[in-house]
Amino acid sequence: MRRHLAKAFPDGDVNIRTAGTGVEGLQLINSRSFGCVFLDYLLPDMNGLDLLRSIYDAKTDLASVPVVMLTGKGSESVMLEALRWGAQDYIVKDNISFHSLKIALTKAKEVFELKRNRAMAEEKLQQAQKMEAVGQLTSGVAHDFNNLLSVVLGNVYLMQEQITAPPGKMDTNALAEELTAIETVARNGAELVRRLMLFSRQRQLASQTANVNDCIRDAATLLKASLGATIEVAMILAEGLPSISLDVSEFANVLINMSVNARDAMPGGGKLTFETGSIVLDEFYAAQHPEVKAGEYVMVAVSDTGTGIDREVAHRIFEPFFTTKPPGKGTGLGLAMVYGFVRQSGGHVDVYSEPGHGTVFRLYLPKAGEPDRTEAAPVLPEPVQPGSIILVAENDDEVRGTAVTMLEKLGYRTLQAKDGKVALDLVKREQAAIDLIFTDICMGGFDGVELVREARALLPALPAVFTSGYTEHTVRANKIAPDDDFIGKPYHQEALARKIHVALGKRKRENV
Amino acid sequence: MSDRKTVFIVDDDDFVRTMISKLVASFGYDTKGARDGMQAIEMLSASSPPDVLITDIVMPRKGGLETVSELRAKYPALKIIAVSGGGRSEQGDYLELARKSGADEIISKPIDPSQLKEVLKQLMGKQ
Numbered sequence: 001m002r003r004h005l006a007k008a009f010p011d012g013d014v015n016i017r018t019a020g021t022g023v024e025g026l027q028l029i030n031s032r033s034f035g036c037v038f039l040d041y042l043l044p045d046m047n048g049l050d051l052l053r054s055i056y057d058a059k060t061d062l063a064s065v066p067v068v069m070l071t072g073k074g075s076e077s078v079m080l081e082a083l084r085w086g087a088q089d090y091i092v093k094d095n096i097s098f099h100s101l102k103i104a105l106t107k108a109k110e111v112f113e114l115k116r117n118r119a120m121a122e123e124k125l126q127q128a129q130k131m132e133a134v135g136q137l138t139s140g141v142a143h144d145f146n147n148l149l150s151v152v153l154g155n156v157y158l159m160q161e162q163i164t165a166p167p168g169k170m171d172t173n174a175l176a177e178e179l180t181a182i183e184t185v186a187r188n189g190a191e192l193v194r195r196l197m198l199f200s201r202q203r204q205l206a207s208q209t210a211n212v213n214d215c216i217r218d219a220a221t222l223l224k225a226s227l228g229a230t231i232e233v234a235m236i237l238a239e240g241l242p243s244i245s246l247d248v249s250e251f252a253n254v255l256i257n258m259s260v261n262a263r264d265a266m267p268g269g270g271k272l273t274f275e276t277g278s279i280v281l282d283e284f285y286a287a288q289h290p291e292v293k294a295g296e297y298v299m300v301a302v303s304d305t306g307t308g309i310d311r312e313v314a315h316r317i318f319e320p321f322f323t324t325k326p327p328g329k330g331t332g333l334g335l336a337m338v339y340g341f342v343r344q345s346g347g348h349v350d351v352y353s354e355p356g357h358g359t360v361f362r363l364y365l366p367k368a369g370e371p372d373r374t375e376a377a378p379v380l381p382e383p384v385q386p387g388s389i390i391l392v393a394e395n396d397d398e399v400r401g402t403a404v405t406m407l408e409k410l411g412y413r414t415l416q417a418k419d420g421k422v423a424l425d426l427v428k429r430e431q432a433a434i435d436l437i438f439t440d441i442c443m444g445g446f447d448g449v450e451l452v453r454e455a456r457a458l459l460p461a462l463p464a465v466f467t468s469g470y471t472e473h474t475v476r477a478n479k480i481a482p483d484d485d486f487i488g489k490p491y492h493q494e495a496l497a498r499k500i501h502v503a504l505g506k507r508k509r510e511n512v
Numbered sequence: 513m514s515d516r517k518t519v520f521i522v523d524d525d526d527f528v529r530t531m532i533s534k535l536v537a538s539f540g541y542d543t544k545g546a547r548d549g550m551q552a553i554e555m556l557s558a559s560s561p562p563d564v565l566i567t568d569i570v571m572p573r574k575g576g577l578e579t580v581s582e583l584r585a586k587y588p589a590l591k592i593i594a595v596s597g598g599g600r601s602e603q604g605d606y607l608e609l610a611r612k613s614g615a616d617e618i619i620s621k622p623i624d625p626s627q628l629k630e631v632l633k634q635l636m637g638k639q
Contacts, residue, residue, distance in 0.1 A: 139598060142597060142598050143570060143596075143597035143598060143621075144597070145597070146597030146598060146620075146621035146622045147525050147527070147528050147597055147621060147622075148527075148622075149621070149622035150528055150531065150532075150597075150621050150622040150623040151527045151528060151531045152622075153622050153623065153624065153625060154531040154532065154534070154535050154623060154625055155531060155534075157535065157625035157626070158534060158535065158538060158625075161538060181527065181530075181531065184527070185527055225570065228570065229570045229571050229572050229573075229575045230575065232572065
């Protein structure tokens with residue numbers, strides 16, 4: 001090996017150091033900087049992959065130095081693992097020649113440099129995005145601070161009046177009150193600074209376990225003044241959420257970015273709602289969204305009552321530099337940053353929008369800790385009447401397809417309609433054959449609520465389950481009655497089974 | 513009957529509203545207060561108008577700019593002071609907009625008590 005290297009670089013500008021064991025190698029790597037490390041897989045005290053893992057940095061996806069792995073013939077899995085853990089290249093030991101070494105060394109150094117530069121540029125971009133988001137807060141925070149200072153100056157003025165009063169006229173109770181007021185607002189000011197620091201903090205090395213609700217409360221407090229008085233901020237935060245691991249500062253900036261977008265979508269004012277909940281994304285959902293792993297997630301929904309986004313735009317909304325705002329108004333980086341954050345957290349983001357009504361962004365952040373793989377498959381309730389016929393009305397072909405698959409696996413039969421009108425025609429034609437309507441609420445024009453109303457004019461006891469991309473809170477406030485059955489998208493099979501089961505059961509009771 | 517002048521204070525921040533009330537009382541005026549423009553307009557229509565109204569700009573429900581325009585149309589003799597902690601909308605600086613909407617005076621936060629005293633004195637003198 002040494003001989004080959006000397007031959008590859010005969011003029012002596014390459015300084016070669018060798019280590020006979022993994023421990024020795026690690027000590028050398030940590031003690032000085034190397035242009036490249038040729039790392040054998042078979043070491044007396046550990047294997048090369050273990051050594052590689054111990055110098056791997058996940059943030060840059062690189063080891064601390066350029067690495068070329070040396071493996072035996074037929075060790076494809078080792079080669080792949082080496083590349084996965086930050087090596088730039090590998091050489092099969094039988095093929096070592098001064099040529100192959102020279103090429104591998106040059107290439108490894110080049111690839112390493114390119115990748116490291118990209119990681120540094122990305123970090124700078126992230127910091128710039130963060131500062132842009134903080135900039136959005138400046139006027140709001142200044143407003144809050146000026147209020148605090150007004151209270152301090154006002155009370156100081158009153159106290160000065162008191163102490164220059166003639167002896168015996170000084171009102172010590174009033175003085176005490178004024179002091180308390182100053183102390184309180186000073187503490188509020190400190191809290192404001194604490195929140196602001198949360199947003200502007202430099203990147204953290206590691207994620208931490210965090211309470212999503214606390215993050216949202218902090219962000220909402222800071223945002224209130226920046227969003228302007230015409231925007232009402234509401235929070236519907238579920239208690240007892242599982243803890244999740246995230247970078248709190250990044251998450252805070254994600255919340256600002258989404259809120260600023262929401263604000264810009266509501267030029268005439270409106271309502272911004274933060275909602276949290278636990279949710280299971282099941283294998284049906286994962287099958288539709290290849291980047292999603294089935295499992296338990298914490299859902300954070302940010303909804304507005306703004307102009308909405310049409311389908312064309314919704315598909316591109318997370319692309320970097322994509323913006324619908326006029327030049328100078330937006331960089332198009334805000335939602336790309338949201339997407340980046342969610343992917344880094346192992347999560348998923350989706351957007352649901354109805355032009356003219358509003359938009360909901362949902363972030364799904366994975367529950368902390370290793371998923372429990374031994375968990376038994378959920379026991380699905382037996383359908384009340386196997387073979388019951390369910391009419392599925394849904395304008396999104398993919399979503400309708402999934403719903404139908406789920407229902408058929410549960411033992412139901414289905415009829416499908418791509419909008420409210422088609423569904424109503426089916427109801428008129430099939431009449432008593434239909435046992436339940438499962439309908440989306442917004443289907444453009446003739447909606448699910450109208451569908452159910454008209455269907456029940458024909459079949460008064462017909463059970464119905466509503467679904468929507470909007471959050472349950474929004475739908476219940478605007479569209480459906482408190483005793484209507486509703487399941488929010490995305491739903492998983494077990495939850496759908498339970499809903500349908502309950503709704504069918506209602507009719508059974510009514511018929512008795 | 514008392515001939516003391518009345519100042520009506522509109523601010524959604526309880527600390528600020530209370531502080532302004534105390535200051536104004538220490539200047540020798542009677543005070544009343546409301547949390548937002550909507551409440552202020554309701555209260556004003558139920559009683560005789562005050563001599564001066566001090567209003568914040570950024571408030572929920574009904575903001576200061578709208579409140580100023582409405583009150584100016586309804587009570588031409590009412591003196592109005594708009595206060596703001598800064599900030600601007602697409603149309604321009606909040607305080608300048610308030611002046612255009614009909615405010616007689618504008619004061620930026622943090623409020624300087626001596627300035628407020630002086631402005632109130634001048635406005636009361638004009639009546």
